Amino acid sequence: MYVAVKGGETAIANAHRLLADRRRGDRNLPSITIDQVVEQLGLAVDRVMAEASLYDRALAALAVRQARGDMIEAIFILRAYRTTLPRFGYSEPVDTANMKVERRVSATYKDLPGGQLLGPTFDYTHRLLDPSLIADEAVEEPAVKEPGEHVMRVSDILDGEGLIEGDGQMPEGHVMGDLTREPMEFPMARDLRLQALARGDEGFLLALAYSTQRGYGRTHPFVGEVRIGEVEVELDLPELGFAVSLGTIRVTECQMVNQFMGSAKQPPQFTRGYGLVFGQSERKAMSMSLVDRALRTDEFNEDIVAPAQDQEFVISHADNVQATGFVEHLKLPHYVDFQAELDLVRRMRRDYDAANSGETAKEQREAAE
Amino acid sequence: MMDAKLKQESPPDPARKNAMGLLARATLDELNAAWEALADKPDVHPVRGPETGLVMVRGRIGGGGDPFNLGEATVSRATIRLSTGEIGHGQLLGTDRQRARLAAIFDALAQRDGNSAEVEALLGRVADRLAQEERRKAEETAATRVDFFTMVRGDD
Incomplete structure (x- = not known):
C-alpha cells in the first residue's frame, strides 16, 4: 500500500x-x-x-x-x-561575595552587615491591578541614599561558629562535569545537578520545592539570604597568561539554610542548599536551593521517600526543552503507527466478540434446558 | 616602557588587565568617538575574528565552594595587529563584533608609545561613566534598606 x-x-x-x-x-x-x-x-x-x-x-x-x-x-x-556558536572556553567562577548588590534579604538575621536591602521587589505590593499603567502616567525617579557597608554573606556569619556546613566541596579528584558535553548519567554529582537545576523549568522546580515544604521530603528550610546583582565574568586568555573581564551579568543567588540533626559521623549543624540563576529570579533561585538540598540524600544518609529527593526523577524531567519536545511530538503524524494499532485492536475485538457470542449462546442453551 | 612582545609574555599585568576590562564595557559610541579623535590612525590587520562564540560561565557551589557550570554567555572577540607590530585583543559579552574589534585596536594602541594620552582619555571616560552608574545604583539600592525600630509595648 x-x-x-x-x-x-x-x-x-x-x-x-x-x-x-x-x-x-x-x-x-x-x-x-x-x-x-x-x-x-x-x-x-x-x-x-x-x-x-x-x-x-x-x-x-x-x-x-x-x-x-x-x-x-x-x-x-x-x-x-x-548550538550554532563555537565554545571559546570556561570563565573563572563568578564571585558572588563581591556582587554589586541590588537586592539582598535575609530571613535568619534582622540586623546584619549590609542590612536588608529590598531593591526592586514585588514583595509588599498588594497585587492589585494598576490602572495608572494603562494611562502610561509618568514614573517617579527612584529615591537615593548614601550607600552603607559591604553586604556580607550570611553563610560567613554562621560559619564563624562552626554551626553550618561549608560552601560545598566535591570529593577529592573530582573532575567538573558539563551537561552540554557529556550525556546524563545517574547517580549524578552535585556540580552537574546544579547545572541541570540552573537551567531547569521554573514551574517544575517551584512545584518540587513546594512539595518538600508540604512534607514530601521535608528539609526545614530558612532563607539565609537571597541576593540579586551584577557579577564580573572573567575569561583566562592563554595568549596573555591572565584572566580579563568580559563585562558583567546579573544573577540571583539563594543560600538556603536547613536543619540537620547530625549523624554518627557528623555533629548536629545546619546544612545548605544552593541556588544560582541567570537574571533576576528569586522564585527560581529559592526553588533551586530547596531542590538542591533535597537531592543531597547520599551525603546525609537520608532515605529517599519523596519525588524531590529522587535525582533521576528530578533531573530527567527538569529540562522544559526536552519535555516539550517529547510531549508535543505526539501531535505530529503517527498515521502508520496508529493504523497498525487500529488493526490490532480490530483483530482483538473480533476474537473477543467471537468468544463472547459463543459464551452467550452457551448460556442461553443452558438456561433453556 | 617595555616593548609589546616582552609585555605580553610577562605575568599578570594589572594595568592592561584593567584597561581590557574597561574596553569590554565601552559602548560603541565611546569607541567610535575615540577612534575618530585619533590624530594618527594606525593601519590595522586582522589576526583573528572578529567572531562571536560562547563562554561557559561557572559559579561556585554555596558561593565559595567547588566550581560548577552555570550556563553560557555570548562573547565576541577579535585579535588585530598594528602595522607597528603591537598585537591587541578585544573580548566582551554579547554579539557586537564591531565593539570587539575596536577594543582590540585600543588594547594594541595602549601598548604603543605616542597614543597613550588618547587611549587614557578613552579609558578615563569609560571608568567615570561606570563609576557614576555604579554609584547611582548603589544609592538607589541603599534607599530601600530597612531601618528597623523596636516598638515599646506594655504599660508606660
Whole structure:
C-alpha cells in the first residue's frame, strides 16, 4: 500500500505566513522593539536566558518576540541558537561575595552587615491591578541614599561558629562535569545537578520545592539570604597568561539554610542548599536551593521517600526543552503507527466478540434446558 | 616602557588587565568617538575574528565552594595587529563584533608609545561613566534598606 507523504508544503508555508501575521497583530499599532522588551519585560527576558542557559539579553528578547511571548518556545529558540556558536572556553567562577548588590534579604538575621536591602521587589505590593499603567502616567525617579557597608554573606556569619556546613566541596579528584558535553548519567554529582537545576523549568522546580515544604521530603528550610546583582565574568586568555573581564551579568543567588540533626559521623549543624540563576529570579533561585538540598540524600544518609529527593526523577524531567519536545511530538503524524494499532485492536475485538457470542449462546442453551 | 612582545609574555599585568576590562564595557559610541579623535590612525590587520562564540560561565557551589557550570554567555572577540607590530585583543559579552574589534585596536594602541594620552582619555571616560552608574545604583539600592525600630509595648 502507498502512504501519502507529500502535500503539506503549501499548507506549512501558509501556516507560517499566518503565524507571522498573527505575531505582528494589528498593523495600526506600533511594532514592539527588542529594546522595549529588554527594558519593560526584563523578567521574561531573564527567564528565557536562565532556562535556555544562554546569557544574552538582546537575543532572549528577540526570542520572546518571535515566540509571541510563549516562554518555552522562546527558550527552545534560544537553546537552538546556542548550538550554532563555537565554545571559546570556561570563565573563572563568578564571585558572588563581591556582587554589586541590588537586592539582598535575609530571613535568619534582622540586623546584619549590609542590612536588608529590598531593591526592586514585588514583595509588599498588594497585587492589585494598576490602572495608572494603562494611562502610561509618568514614573517617579527612584529615591537615593548614601550607600552603607559591604553586604556580607550570611553563610560567613554562621560559619564563624562552626554551626553550618561549608560552601560545598566535591570529593577529592573530582573532575567538573558539563551537561552540554557529556550525556546524563545517574547517580549524578552535585556540580552537574546544579547545572541541570540552573537551567531547569521554573514551574517544575517551584512545584518540587513546594512539595518538600508540604512534607514530601521535608528539609526545614530558612532563607539565609537571597541576593540579586551584577557579577564580573572573567575569561583566562592563554595568549596573555591572565584572566580579563568580559563585562558583567546579573544573577540571583539563594543560600538556603536547613536543619540537620547530625549523624554518627557528623555533629548536629545546619546544612545548605544552593541556588544560582541567570537574571533576576528569586522564585527560581529559592526553588533551586530547596531542590538542591533535597537531592543531597547520599551525603546525609537520608532515605529517599519523596519525588524531590529522587535525582533521576528530578533531573530527567527538569529540562522544559526536552519535555516539550517529547510531549508535543505526539501531535505530529503517527498515521502508520496508529493504523497498525487500529488493526490490532480490530483483530482483538473480533476474537473477543467471537468468544463472547459463543459464551452467550452457551448460556442461553443452558438456561433453556 | 617595555616593548609589546616582552609585555605580553610577562605575568599578570594589572594595568592592561584593567584597561581590557574597561574596553569590554565601552559602548560603541565611546569607541567610535575615540577612534575618530585619533590624530594618527594606525593601519590595522586582522589576526583573528572578529567572531562571536560562547563562554561557559561557572559559579561556585554555596558561593565559595567547588566550581560548577552555570550556563553560557555570548562573547565576541577579535585579535588585530598594528602595522607597528603591537598585537591587541578585544573580548566582551554579547554579539557586537564591531565593539570587539575596536577594543582590540585600543588594547594594541595602549601598548604603543605616542597614543597613550588618547587611549587614557578613552579609558578615563569609560571608568567615570561606570563609576557614576555604579554609584547611582548603589544609592538607589541603599534607599530601600530597612531601618528597623523596636516598638515599646506594655504599660508606660
